[in-house]
Amino acid sequence: RKEVEQDPGPFNVPEGATVAFNCTYSNSASQSFFWYRQDCRKEPKLLMSVYSSGNEDGRFTAQLNRASQYISLLIRDSKLSDSATYLCVVNTHGASGTYKYIFGTGTRLKVLA
C-alpha cells in the first residue's frame, strides 16, 4: 500500500462547478499535511496547509480526518485557471528525529469552458 494515495483523475468539470479531492495516508503518526498545486511542466507550489479544524482560503477548503486518515480539498466555483494537478503531501516526524515528506502522485483537474 502506498503511504499517500490519491485518485489520479482526471476530473473534468465545467466552470463554476464544485469539485472535491480526497487523499488517504497510511502512517497514523503523520503530523502535518499540505495541498500543493502543480501546473503542467512546472514546479509544485504550496496551495494551502491543512489544519486539524479545517481551513478555508477563498474558494478552497481543506479538511483533515485523523480517525480515518484522510485529507480533502474542496474547490468551489471552479475557474479555468484551476486546471492543474493537485498534490497531497504528508509530513511524518519519526522517533529518531528524522522526518519524511511524502507526496501523493497527484489528482489532475481540468476545468472546461
Next chain:
Amino acid sequence: NAGVTQTPKFRVLKTGQSMTLLCAQDMNHEYMYWYRQDPGMGLRLIHYSVGEGTTAKGEVPDGYNVSRLKKQNFLLGLESAAPSQTSVYFCASGFGWEKKNIQYFGAGTRLSVL
C-alpha cells in the same frame, strides 16, 4: 526575489557521462532537498541537507551524490549517468520542521540519459 533557482533547465547526457545540477536559494533556508519526479509516481526524495556542511540520504539515493558547501547552494551530482536517471529533478528549500516544513521548489531540470 529569485527564490530557488536551478541550473541547467534541460540537459541530454549519454550513458556513463557525469554532470552536476546546481540549486541556489536566497531565502536563508536551512533545509534543502533534491527530488526526482517520474510519470505515475510522486516526487521522491534523493538526498537532503539540514544545514551547511551536512547531507543525508533520502528514499532513492543510489547513483547520486550531493554537497552543501555553502548554505545557499546544494549540488546534485551524477557520476555515471544511466537511462534510469532520465527524469525531472526538483530542488526545494525550507525552514524545516519548526516551520511545518513548507518547501519551496525550483523550476526543475529535465534530464534525458540516452
